[in-house]
Structures are given as C-alpha cells and as structure tokens.
Amino acid sequence: MSYLELCSGFLDDLLDILMRLLKKLIDIEEANRDLESIFLNSYDGISIVNNKGITIRVNPAMERLTGVKKEEVIGKDMRQLVENGVFIDSVSLRVLENKRPTTIIQKGRTGKQTIMTGTPIMDGNERIKNVVINIRDVTELYSLNEKLQRTMELTNRYQCEINELRRQVIEQNDIVAESKEMQEIVDLALRVAKVDSTVLLLGESGVGKEVLTKIIHKSSSRFQSGSFIKINSGAIPASLLESELFGYEEGAFTGAKKKGKLGMFQLATKGTLFLDEISELPPELQVKLLRVIQEKEFIPLGGTVPVTVDVRIIAATNKNLKKMVEEGKFREDLFYRLNVVSIEIPPLRKRREDIPALIFHFSREINDRYGFKKQFTAEALKQLIRYDWPGNVRQLANIIERSFITSKGDRIGKDELSGELTEEKLFQFDFGNIIPLNEAVELLERSLIKKALEKYKTTYEVAKVLKVSQATVARKAKKYRDEESSMP
Incomplete structure (x- = not known):
C-alpha cells in the first residue's frame, strides 16, 4: 500500500469519527434545549444551589411562587x-448539612404556602455537587387541610354537645337508651324537635312511642309556648271523636254544652297534639284531619267560621299504615302528609341491651315508690333478660311491679316471677310479626334442642330424634349453654 493510499484511508476514518462526534454534539445540544425548556416552563418552581450554598439558577416559576426575584438570589449565599x-428557612442548607433529601413547608412573600423538596446531586466521589430544590404550590391543599381540621374540631364539639344533650334528655324523661338503636332514635328525636314537621311514630304496642313524643315536645320551642295534648283515636267512640278533636259550637247537637266546647286542636294551640293509634281514625275524620294539616284551619261542629290553628302534629300507630293504604283502609294523601318524618322504634327483643337497664330502672322506681328494698336473684334476672317481651317495655314494667308487690321477701327468685315467664315461653316469637329468617331458625333450634335434652338422657338419643349427628347436638347445646351462662 502506498503512502498516499495510507493517508487517504486515515483521513476517511478521521472524517467518520468527526461526523459521529458532530451528531452527538447536535443531540446533546437538542437535549439541553429540551431540558432548558422544561426548566423554564415548569409549573413547579426549580432552584439550583451549589455545594457552597450559593444559588446558581432559578426558573420563572420560583419567582412566581415565592415572590423573590432571581436578581435577589443568583450568586447569593443562602445563609x-x-x-x-x-x-x-433554607431547604438547601438542610440538605448540605444532613446529606439526604429534605422537605419543608414555607410561606412566601406572595402569601402562597409552598412545599420545598431539596435533593442532593452527587459527584463521582459521592460528594454533594449541587442541590436541586423543587417548589410546589400547596396553598389550596393547606387551606383544605386547615378547613378539615376545623371541621373535625366542630364535629367533635357538636358530638359532645349532642351527647350531653342526649344525656340530659334521658335523665329528665327517665328514658333508658343503652342500645345503639335507641340512642340513634333519641338523637333523631332531638333533631326533629327543632323543626315543625309532622312526625309519624311506628312500632309495636308498649315500645315507648308516647315517651318519645314527649321528648320531641319538651325539646322544641313549643314546650314554652303551648301544651302537650294527647288523644287516643282508638279509645274514643267514632261518634264522639270529631267533637273531641275539633270541638263544637253552642247547640251543635242534643246534649251539647251551652257555650260549646274547645277541641283538642284548640287546646294544643302553639303546642303539640299527639294523635295516638292514628290507624283507628274513621274515614270521614281522615278527610277533616287532612284539611287541618294542609290549610291550618278547621270548622268546629255546628260552626260556620273557620278556626285557624298553629299545632305541631305527631301521630303514632302499631299498624302497618302503608299496607292499610294499599287495602283502601287509610287515605293515601293523609298517609303522606303524616309521614313527613317517620321514626320506627324497634321492639324490645331487637334491642336486648336495653333490657338489663330497664330492669334496674323500673326496680329502683318501684322501690322508691313503695319504700321497698327488693331485688331479683341472678336466676330471676337471667330469665327476665332471656324473655322476648311481646308486650315490650310496658309488659316489662308491669311484670316487675307485680313481682315486687306479690313477693314475700326482699329477694325475688325465679319461681316468684309471673307465669308469663315460664321456661316453655322463653325465646318464643310472634308469627304475626316478621323477623329475620336466621333469627327465627335459631330460636326454634334452641327451643327444640333444649326440650329434647330435658326429655332424653343422652345427646345420642337427641340426635336420633332430631335426625342430626351427635356432634351437631353436642356443639349446639354447648353453644347455647355458654350463651346463657354469659348472661348477667
């Protein structure tokens, strides 16, 4: 190969290398332009500080977020x-001191709350070369957090006030509300008391509908301005009910008082009228009651001039009003007028936590009333708690009073309880009332196993009669014994 050929080949290689280097330089310049564009146009603020604490670069967003101009910081020591x-404060100085990423929250001249995160950039010897600071506006987030904290504080304060109000109402009205269900019902009653909406109370006989009605009245502004008037729609003959509700004018009918008579609506002016057993209201009076609710006025028997009334109506029933509407036994328009706010009080068997407290409450009340010092034995208490109380609170109160009066000593045993509470009547349920299927199955299973164990000598015999395995009988019998023994 000649010298010229050698030189020519060398020059070609050198030119190829130079072209590749040029391409890399162009790529690097393009990447740098992209990075510069990102740096300048980033919504977040970016600041770069060297290892001496001197600011060497900032982007426009940093100026916008902090209110500090770049002329004030470029080339300046952060200290x-x-x-x-x-x-x-300076997050960059903290990074230089701690040698790890650090975050602080700082308020700038603009009033914006910013979160500043400093990240160390290391050289090949693992020494900090620069610190990159990312600055983000968290003013709205900070404001929301403060609002959340204030809301939580208010919620806690309101909850404390509600709990205290509930405690006072419970004490003043001799209410027992140990169960979560009853506590929620009392809370709802207190909220409803602040408005004048019509209320419909639902629940079996004896659950405490009248007591709840009095809570609503006493907790309302009407307690100071008007009376609480109760009328039982089912206890008054239909022929007399209209005159009791709406009153009558002189000479309205034979035997009417000479000067007429005020009805319950007028007596309850500016107060509360409790219409108990509203389901028993005759159809013709349903129409008249609907008019009173809609028009706030009525015409007394024998009268011609409408009487305007300002009364808060609370109705109650142990019947299924909706079903009665479907059957045509109760006016639909009246049902919806009454059912503005409905409160359903569960039966005692659905809130067993209240039973021990009610027993204690009524025991203390009867002891105070008659000067007794009586109490139930553990076995008697267990039987009282285990009973399903189809008559609810009213039945419980009556049986406790009867037991206290008829018992001879101060200790009332299991055998001195009313015959209604005999063993064979425990855990029974009323098929006229719908209860969850799993509850019904368990109650029936418990009763059958107990009766079979009383009749037969071994679990093997019981299993044979019930047509289940012996292991099933033994396991379930133990479960029910454990549950009974854990009762107070």
Whole structure:
C-alpha cells in the first residue's frame, strides 16, 4: 500500500469519527434545549444551589411562587438570604448539612404556602455537587387541610354537645337508651324537635312511642309556648271523636254544652297534639284531619267560621299504615302528609341491651315508690333478660311491679316471677310479626334442642330424634349453654 493510499484511508476514518462526534454534539445540544425548556416552563418552581450554598439558577416559576426575584438570589449565599429575611428557612442548607433529601413547608412573600423538596446531586466521589430544590404550590391543599381540621374540631364539639344533650334528655324523661338503636332514635328525636314537621311514630304496642313524643315536645320551642295534648283515636267512640278533636259550637247537637266546647286542636294551640293509634281514625275524620294539616284551619261542629290553628302534629300507630293504604283502609294523601318524618322504634327483643337497664330502672322506681328494698336473684334476672317481651317495655314494667308487690321477701327468685315467664315461653316469637329468617331458625333450634335434652338422657338419643349427628347436638347445646351462662 502506498503512502498516499495510507493517508487517504486515515483521513476517511478521521472524517467518520468527526461526523459521529458532530451528531452527538447536535443531540446533546437538542437535549439541553429540551431540558432548558422544561426548566423554564415548569409549573413547579426549580432552584439550583451549589455545594457552597450559593444559588446558581432559578426558573420563572420560583419567582412566581415565592415572590423573590432571581436578581435577589443568583450568586447569593443562602445563609445570608435567610439572615436578611428573604427566606424563612433554607431547604438547601438542610440538605448540605444532613446529606439526604429534605422537605419543608414555607410561606412566601406572595402569601402562597409552598412545599420545598431539596435533593442532593452527587459527584463521582459521592460528594454533594449541587442541590436541586423543587417548589410546589400547596396553598389550596393547606387551606383544605386547615378547613378539615376545623371541621373535625366542630364535629367533635357538636358530638359532645349532642351527647350531653342526649344525656340530659334521658335523665329528665327517665328514658333508658343503652342500645345503639335507641340512642340513634333519641338523637333523631332531638333533631326533629327543632323543626315543625309532622312526625309519624311506628312500632309495636308498649315500645315507648308516647315517651318519645314527649321528648320531641319538651325539646322544641313549643314546650314554652303551648301544651302537650294527647288523644287516643282508638279509645274514643267514632261518634264522639270529631267533637273531641275539633270541638263544637253552642247547640251543635242534643246534649251539647251551652257555650260549646274547645277541641283538642284548640287546646294544643302553639303546642303539640299527639294523635295516638292514628290507624283507628274513621274515614270521614281522615278527610277533616287532612284539611287541618294542609290549610291550618278547621270548622268546629255546628260552626260556620273557620278556626285557624298553629299545632305541631305527631301521630303514632302499631299498624302497618302503608299496607292499610294499599287495602283502601287509610287515605293515601293523609298517609303522606303524616309521614313527613317517620321514626320506627324497634321492639324490645331487637334491642336486648336495653333490657338489663330497664330492669334496674323500673326496680329502683318501684322501690322508691313503695319504700321497698327488693331485688331479683341472678336466676330471676337471667330469665327476665332471656324473655322476648311481646308486650315490650310496658309488659316489662308491669311484670316487675307485680313481682315486687306479690313477693314475700326482699329477694325475688325465679319461681316468684309471673307465669308469663315460664321456661316453655322463653325465646318464643310472634308469627304475626316478621323477623329475620336466621333469627327465627335459631330460636326454634334452641327451643327444640333444649326440650329434647330435658326429655332424653343422652345427646345420642337427641340426635336420633332430631335426625342430626351427635356432634351437631353436642356443639349446639354447648353453644347455647355458654350463651346463657354469659348472661348477667
């Protein structure tokens, strides 16, 4: 190969290398332009500080978020900037000191709350070369957090006030509300008391509908301005009910009082009228009651001039009004007028936590009334708690009073309880009332196993009669014994 050919080949290789280097330089310049564009146009603020604490670069967003101009910080020592009050704190100085990523929250001149995160950039010897600070506006987030904290504080305060109000109402009205269900019902009653909406109370006989009605009245502004008037729609003959509700004018009918008579609506003016057993209201009076609710007025028997009334109506029933509407036994329009706010009080068997407290409450009340010092034995208490109480609170109160009066000593045993509470009547349920299927199955299973164990000598015999395995009988019998023994 000649010298010229050698030189020519060398020059070709050199030119190829130079072209590749040029391409890399162009790529690097393009990447740098992209990075510069990102740096300048980033919505978040970016600041770069060297390992001496000197600011070497900032982007426009940093100026916008902090209110500090780049002329104030470029080439300046961060220590001096903090001393002069340009910044309250310096995340870059913390990074240089701790040698790890650090975050602080700082309020700028603009009033914006910013979160500043400093990240160390290391050289090949694992020494900090620069610190990159990312600055993000968290003013709205910070404001929302403060609002959340204030809301939580208010919620806690309101909850404390509600609990205290509930406690006072319970004490003043001799209410027992140990169960979550009853506590929620009392809370709802207190809220309803603040408005004048019509209320419909639902629940079996004896659950405490009248007591709840009095809570609503006593907790309302009407307690100071008007009376609480109760009328039982089912206890008054239909022929007399209209005159009792709406009153009558002189000479309205034979035997009417000479000067007429005020009805319950007028007596309850500015107060509360409790219409108990509303389901028993005759159809013709349903129409008249609907008019009173809609028009706030009525015409007394024998009268011609409408009487305006300002009364809060609370109705109650142990019947299924909706079903009665479907059967045509109760006016649909009246049902919806009454059913503005409905409160359903569960039967005692659905809130067993209240039973021990009710027993204690009525025992203390009867002891105080008659000067007794009586109490139930553990076995008697267990039987009282286990009973399903189809008559609810009213039945419980009556049986406790009867037991206290008829018992001879101060200790009332299991055998001195009313015959209604005999063993064979425990855990029975009323098929006239719908209860969850799993509850019904368990009650029936419990009763059958107990009766079979009383009749037969071994679990093997019981299993044979019930047509289940012996292991099933033994397991379930133990379960029910454990549950009974855990009762107070």
